[in-house]
Amino acid sequence: TFCFPDRAPLPRNMIENSMFEEEPDVVDLAKDPRIHPLESDEIEYEPRSSRLLVRGLGEHDLDEDEEDYESSARLLGMSFMNRSSSLRNSASSYGRSSDGSCALPSVRTLCLGAFVMGIIVSVVMVIYFLPKCTFAKGGCHKENQTMEQVYPIATDGRVFPWAGVRLPSSVTPLHYELVLHPNLITMNFSGFVQMTITVNQDTNKIVLHSSGLKIEGAAITLAARNHLVQVLEYPTHNQIAVLVPETLVKGQNCVLMINYTASLSDSYSGFYKSSYKTKTGETRWLAATQFEPVAARTAFPCFDEPDFKATFLIKINREKHHKALSNMPKNVSTPIENGLVQDEFCVSVKMSTYLVAFIVGELQNISKDANGTLVSVYAVPEKQDQIQYALEATVKLLEFYEKYFKINYPLQKLDLVAVPDFQAGAMENWGLITFTETTLLYDNETSSLLDKQIVTIVIAHELAHQWFGNLVTMKWWNDLWLNEGFATFMEYTSIAKTFPDLQASEDDDKFLYTRLKAMAKDSLNSSHPISAKVETSEQVEEMFDSISYEKGASLLLMLKTLLSEDVFQKGTIDYLKTYSYGNTKSDDLWESMNKIKDKKLDVKELMKTWTHQKGCPLVTVTNKGKQIQLRQERYLRSFSSGSSTSDTRQGAHYYLDPFCMSLWILIEKKFVRISTFYSQLDTIEVADEVVWIKFNLNMNGYYIVDYGEDGWAKLINLLKTNHTILSEKDRAGLINNIFALASLGRVTLKQALDLVQYLVTENCTAPVVEALSQLDSIIKMVEKRELLNLAKAMKDFIYSILQRGLKLHLFTEEISPKEITGINALLGLMNIYSVQVCFVPFLQLDSTVLRTFLFGSLPTDLMKTVFSVGALTSDGWKFLLDMYTRASSATEKMKILEALASTYDVRKLIWLMQESLQENSIKTQDLPYIIITASKNLGPHLCAWNFVQENWEKLVQKFHLGSFTIQNIITKTTSHFSTRNRLREVQSFFDSLKDKGSQLRIVQEAIETIQLNIQWMDRNLGTLQEWLRNRTGLS
């Protein structure tokens, strides 16, 4: 999967780095109407009085929908009292009965409770007196079968014969034959699945996954005899159990058949419906799938764990005017009853259930041959003019991967489909990759260079999965990083070779930002080891985070730097060849690397320390003469005590040390690059006296470095006098590290601010973007405490150090992706300030720039910033809304929508969010972007946070608990808070959710982040004020 929070290239800090940010105890806008953040003639902003006015608007406009009115009213600062009761109502603790109704009457509840207790007691006693595993036949693959695994009760009140969340290993599926008929008028589908199963251990039950399916009947074929069988359901674990009339014997094969019906899903997972409007305004429907990680079970009963690989024969009944697509090429089409047509697809290769896919609808395509594989790109008919670029890019990348992995793409065809409604960025279903429209479609007129970069990166990612993930799959979701870390890593490798102009190779900045982003998240106590224990569906969903993707890719880069490009590639090929069509653990990859490289280094031992522990190392360097002393500990931002770095639980032997591979020192004015691998981390002795020292060449290692008071002073001096002596990435790395250390209190904020002043002479983007990322976090926090003068002083400071670079890059004829990223980061941070201070002088000074503005040859990447400025006035906003309705390119629409959402007028914002939540003129898939954009602005940020609280149930229904989208919404709406009141509010909201959110790791992260923000403000606000005061005094 390709998950990304912000489609447009926002500065990294806005995406992830939530260190500081936002607002005081006094800032509750609903409570204090006097505080007004911005001049009223520029911005429409609604303090309390207007909020009430909005309530009036709610009554007037929305009175047909009681609930909408109520949520709007609450959103506007009204009572939150009713929320918990509504939560309670829907959180019935009973499973659904077969007709879908919930909530049993209380007398029955009591009886059932007593009955359940009775069963529990007897089962506990029975288990106690029986030898281990008697009940858990085949279930002992899960260690620790403990007393708590008492069998649960199925929906019909009988005992469900399996207690584990994971399936038993007593049987294995070999082959599925699946017939599906999605009805795009009734929005239901019916299915028939026939599974060939082999028996590994004697058993009299078959336990498999099924969720939300209405089982109509089931039968089993044993020794050529058919038996009708009973099916028990246990919805809590998404499991069904088939009770077999006679014991299945080890080595025997049987065929299980199940008939079922279900509704096409309203969310973005499972077998779901999607719609789009034709040019003439008609709504058209299609049905598509998104199964990763745990939704195949919502489309057909199956063994929905990645290591139950099997072959699939899929048949789809469809209307004549529709097209059906699946993983494999179509074998035959047959007319069947009711004027329908049945498409039968070829039998698939052996694969995991989460990679199965099918789509039915009116899609059109263009195709091209790539080394014997037919590559096709599909989109809705209206967007046929936007698929050409994707086809060319895919062909080129596919050929690259076949060469790189030395394994041909194993299927005859590869389809890429832009699905109008899609939650993630893309999904790597084998042979049928699905995308959201913004990540596949490229419109020559409205798409920008960065849009092209994103399309190419996402295709590169998904194609890498066809090998890494599809051909070789992780055994279980704890090793998801093998899939996602590797695919993320390969984006850079493949693009470097295929599309160097896009500047998304390992040598470019993008990968650097990836590493820094991962380290920021990993520095929290709520982080997790890259290979983490997971069991439940939510835990599985939660694995799709920055750690699996970005930390995974960062560790692979570090390993590659250590082993060399050649060894790394050979090890990868060995791994893919050895485990083709199989499943693996992390260790298998390391074993393959071990086979290739020389014997001295044990990759497995080395990498274990990085994959089994959470966090990233902090290395402290002290230098005396020729001696360099190194000490390592965990880089942990902790709020509990003053000294906040050591992870004492883990001891001092925290990490092994591949980081010495990139040691630069300057000895008597010449560089010595030491790239030896040190097995012990203590003291290095070099031949000559060290003048200054810089570790972690190009930030290729996953760790930060503290050079001590003296060491930092030397480096700051070096940057100010001769910064180009260090690489661009090293400069960015120093900026990152010093701010990280400032947040720990290891260096002062003053030192960090002192360092970034060298940027006056900086021409490269990476250091600028990194500095902006750090400073933006601080500005956000300051701004939302309504310290507006202070925020303005910071922006003045930033402008003063960066204006030269801005003039250098802005509005040049040929602007590179790197430069655009830099400019967007700057303009995004400056926001309104950018209009007043940055743009206006340009407009006055330079008539060509003025022309650029007026006649619209503005680089399309800057469109969003310009639109955002336009959206600040009422007329401008209306104009943009109209433009949004008419725009046909998804990327253009997204840019306009983000501009619309950056309004300070909360009435408009609420309208946008409601419109999107109800899937009216704005797609619900875009709601997260509205919420996230609004969260950046003072005032609207509270509106967005309230909206999330009020509509939590709906958001979770649509986007799934634990999903990347939900994680992102939580992070972006709360990471700005820096006061104790907000901390309490956030805590109590999530506490009130109970099993509908309080247990999420991201919630712990959000709370930890606010605690850290509070601590940061307590420690540094005074310093910051003083530093800026002195600076202004001087200038």
Ligand SMILES: [Zn+2]
């Ligand atoms: Zn992926």
